[in-house]
Amino acid sequence: MNILVCIKQVPGTTEVDLDEKTGVLKRDGIDSKMNPYDLYAIETALKIRETQGGKIKVLSMGPPQAAQVIREAYMMGVDEGALLTDPKFAGADVLATAYTLSQGIRKMGDFDLLLCGKMTTDGDTAQVGPEIAEFLQIPHVSNVRKILSMDEKAITVEMDMPETVEIQEVLFPCLITVEKDIYTPRLPSFKLKLKTQTKEIPHITLQDLEDQDIYHYGLNGSPTQVLKIFPPPKKEVSEVWTGTGEELARRLAEKLKELKFIRE
Amino acid sequence: MSITYKRIDAEDIEFLKSVCDPERVMTGEAIHEDYSHDELASIHRYPDVVVEVESREEVAEIMKYAWKKCIPVTPRGQGTGLVGAAVPVKGGILLSLVRMNKILELDEDNLTLTVEPGVLLMEISKYVESHDLFYPPDPAEKSATIGGNINTNAGGMRAVKYGVTRDFIRGLEVVLPNGEIVEMGGKIVKDSSGYSLKNLIIGSEGTLGIVTAATLRLLPLPRIAISLLIPFLTLESAIGTVPKIIKSKNIPTAIEYMERRVILNAEDYLGKKFPDASSDAYLLLTFDGNTREEVEKQYEKVAQICLDAGALDVFISDTPERQDSIWSARGAFLEAIKASTTEMDECDVVVPRKNVATFIRYTRQIEKELDIRIASFGHAGDGNLHVYLLKDEMDDETYRKKLTAAFDRLYKKGKELGGHVSGEHGIGYAKREYLRKTTGDTYMQLLRNIKTAFDAKNILNPEKICD
Numbered sequence: 046m047n048i049l050v051c052i053k054q055v056p057g058t059t060e061v062d063l064d065e066k067t068g069v070l071k072r073d074g075i076d077s078k079m080n081p082y083d084l085y086a087i088e089t090a091l092k093i094r095e096t097q098g099g100k101i102k103v104l105s106m107g108p109p110q111a112a113q114v115i116r117e118a119y120m121m122g123v124d125e126g127a128l129l130t131d132p133k134f135a136g137a138d139v140l141a142t143a144y145t146l147s148q149g150i151r152k153m154g155d156f157d158l159l160l161c162g163k164m165t166t167d168g169d170t171a172q173v174g175p176e177i178a179e180f181l182q183i184p185h186v187s188n189v190r191k192i193l194s195m196d197e198k199a200i201t202v203e204m205d206m207p208e209t210v211e212i213q214e215v216l217f218p219c220l221i222t223v224e225k226d227i228y229t230p231r232l233p234s235f236k237l238k239l240k241t242q243t244k245e246i247p248h249i250t251l252q253d254l255e256d257q258d259i260y261h262y263g264l265n266g267s268p269t270q271v272l273k274i275f276p277p278p279k280k281e282v283s284e285v286w287t288g289t290g291e292e293l294a295r296r297l298a299e300k301l302k303e304l305k306f307i308r309e
Numbered sequence: 310m311s312i313t314y315k316r317i318d319a320e321d322i323e324f325l326k327s328v329c330d331p332e333r334v335m336t337g338e339a340i341h342e343d344y345s346h347d348e349l350a351s352i353h354r355y356p357d358v359v360v361e362v363e364s365r366e367e368v369a370e371i372m373k374y375a376w377k378k379c380i381p382v383t384p385r386g387q388g389t390g391l392v393g394a395a396v397p398v399k400g401g402i403l404l405s406l407v408r409m410n411k412i413l414e415l416d417e418d419n420l421t422l423t424v425e426p427g428v429l430l431m432e433i434s435k436y437v438e439s440h441d442l443f444y445p446p447d448p449a450e451k452s453a454t455i456g457g458n459i460n461t462n463a464g465g466m467r468a469v470k471y472g473v474t475r476d477f478i479r480g481l482e483v484v485l486p487n488g489e490i491v492e493m494g495g496k497i498v499k500d501s502s503g504y505s506l507k508n509l510i511i512g513s514e515g516t517l518g519i520v521t522a523a524t525l526r527l528l529p530l531p532r533i534a535i536s537l538l539i540p541f542l543t544l545e546s547a548i549g550t551v552p553k554i555i556k557s558k559n560i561p562t563a564i565e566y567m568e569r570r571v572i573l574n575a576e577d578y579l580g581k582k583f584p585d586a587s588s589d590a591y592l593l594l595t596f597d598g599n600t601r602e603e604v605e606k607q608y609e610k611v612a613q614i615c616l617d618a619g620a621l622d623v624f625i626s627d628t629p630e631r632q633d634s635i636w637s638a639r640g641a642f643l644e645a646i647k648a649s650t651t652e653m654d655e656c657d658v659v660v661p662r663k664n665v666a667t668f669i670r671y672t673r674q675i676e677k678e679l680d681i682r683i684a685s686f687g688h689a690g691d692g693n694l695h696v697y698l699l700k701d702e703m704d705d706e707t708y709r710k711k712l713t714a715a716f717d718r719l720y721k722k723g724k725e726l727g728g729h730v731s732g733e734h735g736i737g738y739a740k741r742e743y744l745r746k747t748t749g750d751t752y753m754q755l756l757r758n759i760k761t762a763f764d765a766k767n768i769l770n771p772e773k774i775c776d
Contacts, residue, residue: 057628076533076601078628120625229582232538232624232631235612 046099048090049156051146051177052083052118054111055167079114082162084121084230085223089192090160091122092228097195099157100124104149106134106142112246119241120233127153131250136264138271139168143176145262148254150181158200159220163188174222185220186213190227312767314399315378317357325360325402328370333361333408343388344403345396348450351654352393352738356383356403363408365484365521372519373488375402375768382486383770384515386427386454390461391655392737394514398772404519406456412436413522419496421479423524426456433525443530445471447563448733449640456520462512464733466639467595469690470562473733475511477526483510483518486764496524509759514735515770517763531597533604534562536626538635539615540588544568547590548666550618551689554594555662557614559607564690565593565639566665571646571686575638578645583638584631588621592689593639601627643695646684652700654712654739658723659732662692671722672696681711693732720747736774744774 057076090101103118105111106129115126129149137145150159159181161174171187178185191203193212204211205224215221251257259265286293301307315321325334335341336358345355362368375382381401388395397403410427415437422437422444431451437444448458448465457463459481464473471477480494483506493507494500510518541547547566554564572586585591594611598604612623626632647653660668669685676683682701687694698715700708720730720743730736730743745753756775760767767776 081628081630084630229584229634230631232584232626235537235609235623235625236616238625 046093046097046158047154047156048093048099048101048158048160049150049153050083050086050090050101050103050118050123050160051150051174052087052103052105052114052162053080053165054078054105054107054114055080055165077110077113079117080162080165080167082164082166082223082225083114084162085225085227086160086162087118087121087123088228088230089223090158091231093158093192093195102126102153102156104129104146104153106130106137106146106149109248115246116238116241117233119244120235120237121231122234122237127247127249129249131262133251133259133265134263136267137262138267138269139170139172140176140268141262141264141266143173144180144266145254146173147177147180148256149249150177151255152249152253155218157217159183159218161220161222163222163224171222174220178220181218181220183218183220184215185222186215187222188224189221190224192227312379312771314381314401314768314771317380317401321374321378321380322358324374325358325371328374329360329362329367333363335359335361344385344405347388347390347393347395349391349393349654349739351652352396352398354396354398354400356397357400359403359405361405361408365409365482365490368404368406368484368519368521369488369490371402371404371488372484372486372769376487376766379766379768381768381771384456384460384519386457386460387429387452389450389453389457390737391657391734392731392739394461394735394737394770394773395457396738398738401768406519406521407454409456409521410454415440415442416496417442420527421496421524422527423480423522424455425522426459426520427454429454430458437527438530441530442527444477444525444527445562446474446477449643451640455523455525459511459520459523460514461733461735464688464691464693466563466565466688468688468693469564470560470597471528475508478507478511478523479526480524481507481510481520482522484521485518486766486769490521491518494524509763512735514737514773516760516773516776517769519769532599533601534595534597534632535601535604535608536563536593536595536632536635537608537612537615538585538624538626539592539594539612540585540621540624541590541592541619542588542621544590544669545666546619547592548669548689550592550615550620551665552663553614553618554611555690557610559596559611561594561607561611561690562597563593563595564688565686566689567591567593567639567642567686568684571642571684572638574645574649574684575641578648579638579641581634581638584626584634585624592620593635642686643697646697646699649684650682650699650701652708653697654716655734656696656698656716656719656723657693657731657734658696658719658728659691659693660723660726660728662690664726664728665689665692665694668694668722668726668728672719675715675718679711679715681708681715683715688732691732692728716743723747738773741774741776 054077057078101123103126164171188205189202190205193201199216201214346353381399383397384404385395407427409425411425413423445467447467448463458474462475569589572583596604596608682699685696724747736744
C-alpha cells in the first residue's frame with residue numbers, strides 16, 4: 046500500500062493577530078506547528094501501514110521553513126517527504142493550492158491512498174482535499190471518522206455528515222479526509238528525531254512539475270480575490286434557567302441531547 | 310481535648326439566618342449528601358446546619374457566636390479532600406466558603422493576586438495566564454478551591470522546579486476561632502517579624518483559623534512548555550532514572566511516573582486513547598522556558614540521559630493538543646482508579662526522592678503478600694507518592710483488615726526511608742494515628758499547644774490532625 050499524506054504548517058496558536066489594513070495574518074514571532082488535523086491523517090496512514098505494509102510519503106506546500114512539519118512527520122515514522130516550494134506558488138487560494146498539490150503528487154509517484162486532514166486550522170475551508178482528488182480524477186470521501194475495513198482493491202469508511210453517518214466503499218486509488226479523533230496521534234519520537242535529523246527533504250519547484258504554466262499557480266492562478274479578512278465576532282451565548290432541581294435536570298438533559306453531547 | 314459542645318437548636322438557626330440570607334442556611338433534609346463526606350467518602354457525618362457564607366464579616370459573626378456558645382464549626386471548600394478534613398465529625402456548623410469566590414485584586418506592580426478562598430484553582434490559572442502571569446502550584450484537582458489548597462499546603466505537579474502552595478502565599482486574612490480578624494504576611498517579599506503565623510495557617514486543615522482572603526505570589530508566565538513521555542520496560546528502571554535527571558541539573562517543572570494499568574483505567578474513564586500505552590511504565594517530564602530553543606536544549610540532554618538509562622524511546626509533546634492528550638489523562642488518574650473499583654483508600658506518603666524506587670518496590674511486595682490490588686502514580690521528582698489500596702470484590706471486614714495491615718506497613722516503611730505521612734493531602738481525620746506513630750509525643754504535644762494557642766475551646770474543626 047502506497048500512501049501519501051498532505052500536511053501543512055499553521056500558526057501554533059489560534060490567537061493570531063490580523064493586520065487590519067492588509068488582512069494578512071501577523072505570523073512573525075509566532076510559533077508554528079503542524080495543522081492538528083494532519084496529525085490524524087498521519088496516524089491513520091501509520092495505522093494502515095502497520096496492518097497492510099507499504100510506504101508513507103508526506104507532501105507539504107509552503108515556504109522553506111515549512112520543512113519543519115516534514116521533519117516532524119519523520120519523527121512520527123513517515124518514510125519520505127517533500128516540500129513544494131517556489132516563490133511562484135505564493136498567494137495561492139484554495140483552488141491554486143489544490144492544483145499545485147495535485148501536480149506535486151503526480152511528481153511523487155503512484156499512490157493507492159491519499160490522506161488529508163479534514164481542514165486546516167488557519168484556512169478552515171475543508172476544500173483542498175476534495176479539490177486535489179478532482180484534479181487527479183480519483184474518488185474521494187470527506188470527514189471520515191472511522192475505517193471499517195480494507196482489502197487490496199477498496200477501503201470502507203464511515204463519513205460523518207451533520208445529521209447522519211454514511212458508510213462508503215471506495216476503490217483505490219482514492220483520497221480521504223479524516224476527522225479529529227479517528228485515531229489518537231502518536232507523539233513525535235526523540236529516537237526518530239536523532240535518526241532522521243540529517244535525512245534529506247527534497248524541494249519540488251515549478252520547474253519540476255508537469256504543468257509549468259505560471260498562470261496556473263500562486264496569485265496568478267487564484268480566481269479568489271481576498272478583499273478583506275477579519276476575525277469573526279466572538280459569540281458567547283449564555284442562558285440562565287430557573288426552576289426546581291428536577292425541572293432543571295430534565296431541561297439540561299434535553300439540551301445535552303440536542304447538542305449531541307449525550308445519547309438517549 | 311475532651312469538651313462538651315452545645316447542640317444546635319432553633320435559636321442558633323435563627324441567629325445564623327439573621328446573619329446570612331436564610332436561603333444560605335440549610336438544615337435537615339435540605340442538607341445535600343455531599344456535605345457529609347469528602348472525595349474519598351469513607352468518613353461520613355452530616356453537620357447539623359450548613360451555612361454558605363459570602364463575606365468575612367459573616368464568617369466573623371458566626372465564629373464569635375460559635376465561640377460564645379461552644380458550637381463546633383468545620384470550614385469546607387469544594388470537598389475534594391482525601392483525608393476527611395472537611396467532614397464535620399462532631400456535627401455542628403459546616404461553613405461552606407465556595408460562595409466567597411471573587412478575585413479581589415491583580416497587582417501587577419507587586420506581582421500578586423488577592424482572592425477570596427472559594428475561587429477555584431482552574432479560575433486562578435485562567436485569569437492570571439490571560440495577563441501573561443503564572444501561579445505555579447498545579448495540583449491535579451483543578452476544581453479545588455484555593456482555600457482548600459492553602460489549608461492542605463497542596464503541592465501538585467510543578468513542585469520539582471517551583472515548590473508548593475506555601476511558597477506562593479504572600480499574605481492571608483484569617484478569621485480566628487473567636488471571630489477576630491487578623492492579617493498575616495502581606496504583599497511583602499521578605500518578613501522576619503516574629504513567628505510566621507501565615508505559615509502555621511498554611512497546611513492547618515481548617516483547625517486554626519478560617520482563611521477569608523489570600524494574596525498569592527505570581528511569576529511571569531513561561532511562554533513555552535514541552536513535555537516528554539518516556540516509556541520504560543519496568544517501573545524500576547523508570548524511577549531509577551529520576552536521580553540521574555535531577556543530577557543533570559536540567560530541572561524539569563514536573564517529573565511524574567505512571568503505570569500502564571493506570572493509563573488504561575484513565576482511557577476507560579475518559580473514553581479517550583492515550584498517545585502511547587504499549588509500555589509498562591512511563592516517566593512524564595515537563596520543561597518550561599521562554600523560547601523553544603531554550604527548552605529544546607534542556608530536554609535534549611535529559612532525553613539522552615533517559616535513553617542511556619534504558620528508556621525505550623522519548624516522546625515529545627510540544628503543542629497544546631498533544632499536551633492536552635497527556636495531561637487530561639494524568640489529571641484524571643485519581644478519578645479513573647476510583648471508577649475501576651468499589652472503594653479505595655490512599656497513602657500520600659512523601660520520601661526523599663532517592664528512595665522513591667525502594668518505596669514503590671515495597672508497595673509491590675505488600676500487594677503480593679496481602680493480596681490487595683494497589684494502584685499508584687505520583688510525583689517521582691519530589692518523592693510524593695499516591696498509593697491507592699483498592700477494595701474491588703472484598704467484603705468489608707477483609708478489606709478493613711487488609712487496609713490497616715497495609716497502611717501500618719507502608720507508613721512504617723516511609724518513616725524508615727526518611728519520609729513523612731503526607732506529602733500534600735494532609736492528615737485530617739483519617740491519618741492522625743499514623744502521624745502520631747511516626748512523630749512521637751513531644752512533636753504531637755507541640756502541635757496541640759499551637760492548636761490551643763489559636764483555639765482554646767477547640768471549636769474549629771475538632772478531631773483533626775493532632776486532636
